[in-house]
Each structure stands twice: as structure tokens, then as C-alpha cells.
Amino acid sequence: MQEFIGEVKKKAQEVYGVNVQKAIFVCNKLDEVSIGEKASVITDTVERLKQLWNGLDSNQIIPFSTTEAQWIQDQGGVAPNFRNLLDKLALLIPTAQYVTTLSAKTCACSCCTPYRVPIECKCCTEYPELMERMDEAGVKCITEHTGFKANCLHPDVIEVSFYEFLDVNGPIGDEEPIHE
Structure with missing residues (x-):
């Protein structure tokens, strides 16, 4: 006990x-x-x-x-x-x-989802590099930026990134080949 x-x-x-x-x-x-x-x-x-x-x-x-x-x-x-x-x-x-x-409470863009563990709770406004991009595009959150939508949310980009990850890091775990 x-x-x-x-x-x-x-x-x-x-x-x-x-x-x-x-x-x-x-x-x-x-x-x-x-x-x-x-x-x-x-x-x-x-x-x-x-x-x-x-x-x-x-x-x-x-x-x-x-x-x-x-x-x-x-x-x-x-x-x-x-x-x-x-x-x-x-x-x-x-x-x-x-x-x-x-x-x-650390969210300044009003788009963040709250998490219980503080290390997981990061707002895009905490990063100066992202703030520059957001200011240039006139958006309040990086998720509203066209570059984010095109590069991070597009299914084809996610798939290519996944295969690149596998090429660099190897299989995920059970040694089964991935279904393509």
C-alpha cells in the first residue's frame, strides 16, 4: 500500500x-x-x-x-x-x-485548450518568432495563419511528414510494416 x-x-x-x-x-x-x-x-x-x-x-x-x-x-x-x-x-x-x-490562464490568443500539466500548456503568443508571423498576417493565433493550415493541418502534408519521421526514426514499435 x-x-x-x-x-x-x-x-x-x-x-x-x-x-x-x-x-x-x-x-x-x-x-x-x-x-x-x-x-x-x-x-x-x-x-x-x-x-x-x-x-x-x-x-x-x-x-x-x-x-x-x-x-x-x-x-x-x-x-x-x-x-x-x-x-x-x-x-x-x-x-x-x-x-x-x-x-x-497563460493563453493570450483565446484559442488554447487547457491542460492539467503546465508543460503541455503553451500559447503561441509565448514565442516571439510566432508573434512576428501572426502580426504580419494579422491573426491572433498561429492556428489561424494560412501557413499553419497549409503545413500542419493538410492531410497530405501530415502523411508525408509521418513517412519522413519513419525514415529517420524507424518503425514505431511492434515491428509491423505500416499500411500505405
Whole structure:
């Protein structure tokens, strides 16, 4: 579990703006634990997670039994832990939307697509060479430039570039010849 938590934390820190204190942990498969052991299994899991996830609050951990949830749903209700999970997920949605749109704040051309990883989020206005071309053509984004459309979006140019890439770099991976 320690290795898994370490990987999760590493990935979360790579994503711009992610707050690991907003994470939630769903302890599922509690159906497989005997009734007499459930409380101790949950307590042990919470303690282990607190050791591995600095600053973890017990409210971030949701014990979950699908059997119980299904039984309650069959009676026309919603299991309390399922409701808790839905409520916590609803709180995470605005955070996720904020993180995604935060990445787009560097966009000055209004054409960029937001990405979660900052290194992937580059606007054409960040490059002086492109700005010169855009100013000359009177466009606000390089994707509106006729040279970009002709050289980067035309299917024949993309195909020729692909074959050139293969000539220089060799096969892509499975050693199968490409379909021409």
C-alpha cells in the first residue's frame, strides 16, 4: 500500500494545482470482511493511511459496502456512505474544473485548450518568432495563419511528414510494416 500511495502522491503533485488534502479514499469490498472484524479493519486502514498520507483527515476516508448500499437502494433509500461519497465527489468537481481552467490562464490568443500539466500548456503568443508571423498576417493565433493550415493541418502534408519521421526514426514499435 505504501508504494501505491507514494505513486498517487507523486502523480498528484505533477498535476498543476492539485491539493492532496482534498483527496478521498474509498475503502471498498467491506462486504468481504466479517461483521465482527469490520470496525478493526476500518480503524487499521485509517491509521495506515494517516501514516502514509501526511495531514490526512478521517473524513477523507469512506468505508463502503456495495451489498449494504444495494440493499438500502432496493428499499428505496440511499446508503449513508454512498451519499457521503456522492457529496465528496460533488465538492471535488469545482476543484477539478478550477485546476483545468487555471492552466489556460497563460493563453493570450483565446484559442488554447487547457491542460492539467503546465508543460503541455503553451500559447503561441509565448514565442516571439510566432508573434512576428501572426502580426504580419494579422491573426491572433498561429492556428489561424494560412501557413499553419497549409503545413500542419493538410492531410497530405501530415502523411508525408509521418513517412519522413519513419525514415529517420524507424518503425514505431511492434515491428509491423505500416499500411500505405
